[in-house]
Amino acid sequence: MLNRVILIGRLTRDPELRYTPSGVAVTQFTLAVDRPFTGQGxxxxADFIPVVxxxxxxxxxxxxxxxxxxxxVEGRIQVRNYENNEGKRVYVTEVIADNVRFLESSNREGSSGGMREESPFGGGGESRNNNFSRSNQDPFSDDGKPIDISDDDLPF
Incomplete structure (x- = not known):
């Protein structure tokens, strides 16, 4: 059996951070994910998907x-239920995320079109440029030149 979901969308509001009585952090936010088609108009x-x-x-x-x-967001779908104040059973479907990627930040470079991403693991405001620099090019990109490989380089 498999329960896996990958979503890309935009946050509808800032995440809401809370702590359980035992001190475990939990954050909830909603992701607006575009549908692959247009409506009648x-x-x-978009679908608005709750994420935890x-x-x-x-x-x-x-x-x-x-x-x-x-x-x-990458994670699994979970359905839980509870009884509300009126005694009705309420069902909630949400994504329990185990991997979240920040695809853009509020820091955008002027007209160059490049994006800068804040590093959540770096110190005070460090940022990483997502554009490839000359020394950090994709080694597998095809530049049209033949590849020079000797027989000693081959594993077979």
């Missing part, structure tokens, strides 16, 4: 995610 529709993160990931999300940021 020609406008794009726990422990260190919850604190990191609360510190670095903001409303409107493009974010990738």
């Amino acid at each position: 020609g406008e794009r529709e 993160t726990w422990r260190q990931l919850a604190e990191t999300c609360a510190n670095y995610l903001r409303k409107g940021r493009l974010t990738a």
Whole structure:
């Protein structure tokens, strides 16, 4: 059996960080994910999917995610239920995330079109440039030149 989901969307509001009575961090936020088709009026529709993160990931999300940021979430779908104040059974479907990627930040470079990403693990405001530098090019990109490999380089 498999219960795995990957979503890319934008946060509808800032994450809400709370702590359980035993001190475990939990963050909740909603991801707006575009549907792959347009509605009858020609406008794009979206699904609003609740996401929950726990422990260190919850604190990191609360510190670095903001409303409107493009974010990738990987996790599993969970359905839980509870009885509300009126005695009715309420069912909640949500994604329990175990991996969250920050795909953009609020720090955007001017007209160059490049994005800078805040590092949630770096010290005070360090940022990482997502554009490849000349010394950090993709070694597997095809530049049109023949590849020079000797027979000693081959594993067979």
